[in-house]
Amino acid sequence: MKIEKYSLGIGDRFGHQGEAQLRAIIRANKAGIAIVPVWNKSNREHSYIHSKPVDTRIEADAAVSALSFERSFYVDADHINLSNVLGFIEASDFFTLDVASKIGTSSDNAEISDFINSCKKYSGILDIPGIENPFEVTDSLITSIAQKFLAAIGEAGRIYNFILEQKGADNFVTEVSMDEVEAPQTPVELFFILMMIAQQGIPVQTIAPKFTGRFNKGVNYVGDVAQFAREFEEDVLVIDYAVTEFGLPDNLKLSVHSGSDKFSIYPEISRVIRKYDKGIHVKTAGTTWLEEVIGLALAGGEGLVLAKHIYKSALTRQEELCAPYADVIDIKQEELPSAEEVDRWGSEKFANTLRHIPGHPDYNPSFRQLIHVGYKIAAESGETFTGLLKLHHEIIGNCVEENLFDRHLKRLFEIG
Numbered sequence: 001m002k003i004e005k006y007s008l009g010i011g012d013r014f015g016h017q018g019e020a021q022l023r024a025i026i027r028a029n030k031a032g033i034a035i036v037p038v039w040n041k042s043n044r045e046h047s048y049i050h051s052k053p054v055d056t057r058i059e060a061d062a063a064v065s066a067l068s069f070e071r072s073f074y075v076d077a078d079h080i081n082l083s084n085v086l087g088f089i090e091a092s093d094f095f096t097l098d099v100a101s102k103i104g105t106s107s108d109n110a111e112i113s114d115f116i117n118s119c120k121k122y123s124g125i126l127d128i129p130g131i132e133n134p135f136e137v138t139d140s141l142i143t144s145i146a147q148k149f150l151a152a153i154g155e156a157g158r159i160y161n162f163i164l165e166q167k168g169a170d171n172f173v174t175e176v177s178m179d180e181v182e183a184p185q186t187p188v189e190l191f192f193i194l195m196m197i198a199q200q201g202i203p204v205q206t207i208a209p210k211f212t213g214r215f216n217k218g219v220n221y222v223g224d225v226a227q228f229a230r231e232f233e234e235d236v237l238v239i240d241y242a243v244t245e246f247g248l249p250d251n252l253k254l255s256v257h258s259g260s261d262k263f264s265i266y267p268e269i270s271r272v273i274r275k276y277d278k279g280i281h282v283k284t285a286g287t288t289w290l291e292e293v294i295g296l297a298l299a300g301g302e303g304l305v306l307a308k309h310i311y312k313s314a315l316t317r318q319e320e321l322c323a324p325y326a327d328v329i330d331i332k333q334e335e336l337p338s339a340e341e342v343d344r345w346g347s348e349k350f351a352n353t354l355r356h357i358p359g360h361p362d363y364n365p366s367f368r369q370l371i372h373v374g375y376k377i378a379a380e381s382g383e384t385f386t387g388l389l390k391l392h393h394e395i396i397g398n399c400v401e402e403n404l405f406d407r408h409l410k411r412l413f414e415i416g
């Protein structure tokens, strides 16, 4: 199973927007972009919502058949590890092996010295075609990379082998992710990480490093866009070289876990992948859930009441809701409107405050981030929430489709 050059990870927490999401993909296909969808959902999301991996599969299958979609599509066991992968085996055909928590854990000395010995041919000046300034590879650099990443990639090998035993080779796509950490991985680190992955025999097709800058949930990129662009371009060239050096799959591509809406770096991603004619996978995660809240607000009546309830409850439960996402949100308390203020808002004011239109006078990133992590409250509302999703499926579906197509796909692929 070989994933296509362009793919979009579409997260759908409550599983109602499969068709709306697929409509956005189909519009991109019609505009000439051969992109395929990957429905991704992590164990954490499943546990908050009390859904199961098979629900994502059912949703994807239903959307594909309803719209007679003829390209490939995938169901991603997002951010899984050895403790929870089993539950995803049957329903998934894309596995994101998350080994971030193992970065920096110790490996035994023999493994470290074996790895260091295997790197000998790259020590000194490492000149990667296309990269202007060659990397200087010292013994201490290799040692520090081994100490940081060898245990993590060893773990990826164990997870991969477990999936392989269950599903058989060629029946799934493998991604390795290390994005949910503070410190970014540099292009030279990525080169040696790919070497470790090859040594583990993992046929990795997408890799998600931590890029420079902050990838906060639901809001724009925070960081140095020029530096991101430089490193992203070097990562693309490193991958190209690593594929031939280490015999990795020739469709290996970067996976950007956007945390939704990193609009300011989309043009750079677009420029680089076009320049080198490379593939890309972008995960958009929670942006669909936010469109559901926007759609509810726009529907007015009970929908607006529930949208306000979600915000007001989230306001009083910030600590609990934000804890699992502490590294990837930056909510400014002084920007959060009070419950009384939000009670006075109409549909448009609520939607404009939440909707991610950079530069819109009502747009409030703190408000947006709080609702982003507040999906647990919607889950607790049970049928009140899902009933309203069904009742207003048209207006909500339009929000979801427009968001993915106009704000994401158009920017990523420069669709006019």
Ligand SMILES: [Zn+2]
Pocket: 079, 177, 179, 180, 257
């Ligand atoms: Zn991620």
